[in-house]
Amino acid sequence: MERTPHSGRRTVGLTAGFAAAAAVLCAGALTAPAHADSTLGQLAAAKGLYFGSATDNPHLSDTAYKQILSSEFGQLTVGNTMKWQYTEPSQGRFDYEQADAIVALAEANGQTVRGHTLVWHNQLPDWVAAVPADRLPGVMRDHITDEVTHFRNRVVHWDVVNEAFEEDGSRRQTVFQQKIGNGYIAEAFKAARAADPNVKLYYNDYNIEGVGPKSDAVYEMVKSFKQQGVPIDGVGMQAHLILGQVPATMQRNIQRFADLGVDVAVTELDIRMDLPRTEAKDTQQAGDYSAVVKACLAVSRCVGITVWDFSDRQSWVPSVFPGQGAALPYDENYAKKPAYHAIAAALGGTGGPSPTPGTGTCSASYRVTSQWQGGFTAEVTVRNTSSGPLGGWAVTWTFPDGQRIANLWNGEATTTGSSVRVRNAGYNGALGAGASTSFGFLGSSAGAGRVPSDIACDRP
């Protein structure tokens, strides 16, 4: 598809890509192995879009987390601390300290920032609901003006209004809807434009990824904004998706918004599953992530994709949907999951094993992650202990207490009696100097049994 110099993807994507590449070059000089695989941010930038992650202030004290956040992504979204509750906790008292910390980190890393979010019914301080109807438009405008002005030239997109529609396409009865009426969304966009003529202004919502009553309603709103000259530049499709349920109409839906003359961004992507993870679910999830990336890539005005944090350790999903989770491309221990490799492959990366076997050496460590009557889960971390590349690995051990593997992910197991040999999967064999990956399994036995004493790692 033809990409014009005026398309949103070209403008935003190249800026992000350039910056991300520069950041990685700097990091590379200090720590990265010479032949490190391209990051998701770099792969996306090469295709003219960004690939980013949401983050939140408390996570940044975890160094392993921060290292991946800083190196892998071309864009960050401030997951919480740009919301009204944090930025104007009482009327006229503005506080950007926490959001500034994330923006400063992004700037230091050469990452762009999406601003999220100015007007939303959630995480709204109580005082706003108490403002009389005739004063609420002014209060809303003041909030937008102050925040957009504060972050002028530091964020590339603003989610101006978030989640204003119900599933049936009617307006959500928020305090803004009830006290200001239908016009509040247009008023919010006008205030944001007045405060920053350059930032891209987005309407953002969930369950608008496919064609349906809710996305139809957003479509009609965008169409009428365009007709009336209300300043809108983009639509954010959050994409909090369920395993196996990427809407078949996603690409067509992105395209119809693009055809109205706005950009589209996938703003909060995660794909949740019923726990526990299994190899089959991981494979399905990898295919689902790939489908989303391909739908975006197919439309030139789809400017980028953001995951709603990158690791299952920080995901919002388990706390809101009990029994569900494992929604992100990295696991709780920051190992890349099949979803990660599928995203990389969809973005044009190799997504497979290194073509050279490598000369490195490796180590393996075995850890029981949970246990119950009759079963357990364990995780084995494989590390390239040499200063050269490792093209593949095989881990062996003997179960001391009659344990059996019921289901194993991120590797291929062969067992003979109590002897086990696990080879890398197609996508996690190549490890740069010092890098690590992990595989896991569900085992059966009375309890977890003892940890094997003869665990060893070698090239296959």
Ligand code: 9MR
């Ligand atoms: O990830 C955010 C979580 O930490 C907050 O507790 C939650 C409060 O509603 O908001 C989460 O982020 C939401 C985002 O701002 C808007 N779309 C849905 C996201 C997940 O709930």
